[in-house]
Amino acid sequence: MPGDWLLLSGVLRRYQPRRGRPTRRRLTASHSNFEPRIIVNQTSTTGAWTGRLLGGRYEVREIIGRGGMADVYLGVDARLGRQVAIKVLKSTLSSDATFRNRFRLEAMSASKMSHPSIVRVFDAGDEENGPDGATPPGSTTPYIVMEHVDGHLLSDVMKRGALEERHVLKVADGVLTALEVSHKAGIVHRDIKPANIMITNDGSVKVMDFGIARAVSDATGNMEQTASILGTALYISPEQARGDEPDTRTDLYSLGVVMYELLTGTPPFNAESSVAIAFKHISSEPPSLAETAPHVSPDVRAIVETALKKDLDERFATAQAFRAALDDVANGRPPKLPLPGTRFRVEPVVTGSVPLATVDSTYRRPVEGFEIFESRGINQQSVPTLAIGLGAFLAVLLVVGIVLWVFTLNPATTSTNAVPQVPDLTSQSEAIATQTLSQLGLDPRVEYEASTTVPEGVVIRTIPGSGIRIAPGEPVRIIVSSGVETFALPDVRNIDLQEARTELESRGLVISQVVETYSPSLAEGIVMATTPEPDGAMRPGDTVVLTVSNGLVLVPDVVGLTVGEANPFLTGPSMQLSVRLEIATDCIGQTVKSQSLTPGEHPQRSEITLVYCGSVATEEPAP
Structure with missing residues (x-):
């Protein structure tokens, strides 16, 4: 009916059908x-x-x-x-x-x-x-x-009803592990839901279909097709429903919806149509877990409620922070939640190694009817008494042998002159230090350490220090300067230019150039990109180029194109204009006759009127 909200290409918009044309059928959850x-x-x-x-x-x-x-x-x-x-x-x-x-x-x-x-x-x-x-x-x-x-989709497992809290923590921990990896790679999933989560036969959690949701939303313009491909709106985030660009915290919201449904057996929002569900994600608060699932612990309830915050800055900043809160609960500690009113700058996840699930093993004990979480431990077998006695006897023989060997040594063989002494290698190059120790019969082990005073490649110290005598073949650690310590370039995208400048200059970096360019959605002065890219290795004094939005879009000349070619281009992700169509009756061909905005720079989200040829060619009657 007129005025209904429609989920069109991932954006919640009000649909006003034209007179004389049938309204489009409403999408329901079943579609x-x-x-x-x-x-x-x-x-x-x-x-x-x-x-x-x-x-x-x-x-x-x-x-x-x-x-x-x-x-x-x-x-x-x-x-x-x-x-x-x-x-x-x-x-x-x-x-x-x-x-x-x-x-x-x-x-x-x-x-x-x-x-x-x-x-x-x-x-x-x-x-x-x-x-x-x-x-x-x-x-x-x-x-x-x-x-x-080999395993089961979480959506199939959920048909049994609500899961126990410890199982929900297990699932969430596995999903967050996957998200931590994908966010570090710069990939936002955009479609976290039970149908994209698998529980393997050995109890592991796997997430699938990374990037597919973006491919669909970017390439599909038909409302019914978009909704049917991307799936149910039960797990959509408020920013996705509004048509805003999602970031990593979008996935955390969707996981919060999944956790809510796992704990209660029902999703936080439901309605007759996908559009109505999406609108609830924008404007409604979910029913309190204290009422819908009173058995859920207060700490877990607080974690889920934090993940379901409408405001991005009130959610967990990263998947790593979300996992840390789960780990706190698993270990009996109060979870660390974002402070109210704190503004986060979302940075890529940084991990020194591949992250592993951290939920305590007590959350993986077998449960009736849910054997896929069974722990496959091995019971320790008792050691036979005979083996213990034999080991003790051999130990006594070893001690006796060592004592006899010490008392029969020739004093000349124990002279300290035969034991090498670690020389003073400070300020020597790495190559000279390594060669010197090798000639003394010692085992050089090079390690690197950042230093602001010792030049790169020069020895800072040795362990053991100079003057210490050690046995031939023993290792000596050579601590070599790696120069001034590097740090990862902060991610200052999507924040104001002045704030980005302050952040980078506080790290000792130099803004060498600010380049303005067009953006369909970012406000004027918001940073779009940096050169080098975020997370690149930097030292104080290095230069950075900032690319910022000028708050404009570059409108092309679409006169001569067909309406079918011009309309998707002007409303697409690279332009995002509001297009109004008018029919010209003095020409034929469905081509654009004129456009209200001249080719060139115009404010973001401007309205452009396309006048196109709408007459239909008719054949002249035969004479």
Whole structure:
């Protein structure tokens, strides 16, 4: 009906149908369910691609999953001889060249991530000339080759009802581990929900379909198709529903929704349509866990409520901070929550090594009806008494032998003159220090340490110090200066230029240039990018170039294009203009006759009126 809210390309907008035209049918929750991604233990069936060899390498076997976006087949990598899961896009999407390219790029970005908590993407490609009847003649069909996982989708596990609190912590910890890795790689998932989370047969948690949501939202402009592909709006964040650009905290909100549903058995927001659900995520507060799930501990309740904050700055700043709060609960400590009113600058996750799940093992004991979380420990066997006695006897013999050896030593062999002495190597180069110790029969071990006073490559000290006598072959640690300590370039994107300048100059960095450029959404003076990129190794005195938004967009000349070509371009992610169409009756061809905004610079989100030829050519009657 007129005035309904519609979820169009991920943006909540009010829909006003034109007079004389039927209104579009309302999307309900039943229309927006997305497919289970990789499903096992289900009746296998053959599909249109069964028996094909994709890319000259991947043998396609039976279907193991179906959905609105793709069919998932069991496959075999003929080169490596391993089982894989092959996701083949449906012909309705594969016919769009823009979508195919975006889909391939996002798949390859996800393939760069390798971690036990992430379903690996091994390969992606396009197959020409698909099966007869399944694809149009001469078309190309994209596919993704993924890790084949034996387990259960969390969405299937949830059908049993609410989970115990310790199981919810286990699931959340595994998802956050995956998000910590993806956020460090610069990838926001955008579609965290139970259908994208797997529980393997050994109890591990895996997250799948990184980057796919972005590919769909960027390449699909049809409202019904977008909603059906991306899936239910139950887990959408407020910023996604408003059409704002999501960041890493978007994934944390969606995980909060998943945790809420796992604890209570129902999602925090529900309604008859996806649009109504999305609107509730923007404007409504979820029912209190204290009422819907009184068995949940206050600490866990506080963590979930923090994740579900409407304001980005009131949520956990990073997946690492979220995991730290879970770890606090698992170890009996009060969780560390964001302070009210604190503004966070979101920075990429920094980890010195691959993060591992940290929830205490007491949360992984077997539970009736939920055996997939069973711990596979090994009971320690008792040591036989005979073995203990034999070990004690051998120890006594060893002590006696050492005593006899000491008393029979020749005094000349114990002279201190034969024991090398560590020389003073301070201020020597690394090469000279290493060579000197090797000539003395000692084992040099080089270590590096930052120093503002000792030049790079020069010895600071040795351990043991100079003058100490040690046995030949013993190790000596050589501490060598690595020069001034480097630090990671802070991420100052999406903040004001002056604030970014203050942050960088406080680190001793020099702003060498500020470059203004166009942006469809960032306000004037907001930093868009830095050169070098964030997290690059920097030293005090290094220079940084800042690229900031000028608050404008560069409107092109679309006169002569068809309305179908001009409209998506002007309303797309790179322009985001509000387009109003007017029909000219004095010309034909559906081409743009004139535009209200002249080509050139204009304020963001401006309204542009396109006058296009709307008359239909008619044939003259035969004489």
